[in-house]
Amino acid sequence: MLTEQDRNLLLHLLEMPTAGPLETGPDGPRPRLSEAQLCYAEAAAKLGFIVEKHERPAPDTLLGEHVPLPVRLAAADPGFLADQPSMVLRLGPDLPQADTIMFNVHLDTVAGMPPVSYDGTVFRGRGAIDAKGPAVALLAGIGAALAADPSLVANTRILIQAVSGEEGGAMGVFGTRPLVEQGYYGRLNLFCEPTGMRFLSKCTAAMTACVRVDGDDAIDDNPDGGHNATVLLGYISQRLAEVLPRYAVDGRVCVAGIHTGHLHNRVYGTGRLMLNLSYGRTETGDRLAKVLESEVGRALSEFGARYRDHHDLARTAADASAITTVEWHKRGLPTLESKEDEWVTDLLDLGLTQWPADEPAFTCDALWMADRPGTYTAVLGPGQLDRNHAHAEGEYAEEAELAEFADAVSAILLCFARQRATRSLTGRAR
16 A cells, blocks of 8 residues: 555645646636645655756747647746646666656646545545546555665666646647657656556547637527528538548547527627547548538538528528638647557566557547657556546545556566566667
């Protein structure tokens, strides 16, 4: 089980609000993320870790179509990035990438600060399972491995990325991504997320599309005098819901919602239709994006032809193409699918269960390890997002499942150290 020191560290981290403005809004409390990272580093220092890097992301990390629109909008506040630092901890000498294992944990959380508690078996609080609990269990597991083989750090370099920007739809663009691009990764890279202790070696990505209608309102006595965004977006959404799923061969289509207005005595000429499209391969995402745009165009043409003589919808039909646009709020993210590796089978032989082939993967920061030569990346962690109420009321982590994860980390680290003789000493992470 976890030690009293581990429990106190987790409870202390749970008491710190670390949700960023993407979750809490611009008027929310400033996240104590830097303080939480320093607290985590202090605990890691007892194992011998040093702080390799601790700084805010550079402004140019927010450039490019892969940066979600909410992040770009939030960056208009010059203090946004100042409150979103990330940290790299290192244990061991400056060895080649082939002798490096990297663990990624995120200390930011979703919004909400429910009461923090521990009843002897269960921790409750925001981040208990996603992912402050796994972060603490990670240190416990590394400590157990060092106790079992103190010499392993002579031939193994251990990196921990303690990042910001995983939650709130940030997709790791200013947390994990720049650290990976700067070379802070290893031969084996494990992202600590709730997987039910199943070894997940792939990661989906997602796009967010907004179909916008920007027309003129009308009063209820003369609904034909303006544009009816409600009817137009409803027509488009039905078509997309019918057609798009057949192209999402390794992902899902979510027709998320329409908003035009709340009142009953007017016709709304402006509105938004939101869609989220997940995909398991980059080519699937590219295909989905093209199909979405073409299907919106077809729906507009059909709407124009069908309602051009309709008493109340004729103006909407005539102007449909002119007042409707597709706006991408998130696009261009990579996907991860680690190729099978002979020595990875040794990890599975430790008793780990592989993620079922017929169960969809999910999206997390591991996607930024896509196409990194000489590496293997997987997602592994205690608990499950739904069962442990991550992102919801009542988030919890059982101490036993955190301890199970610590045991797995220890076994993986010892296995990795034993395999040194079979790894090619090429490439350096720094």
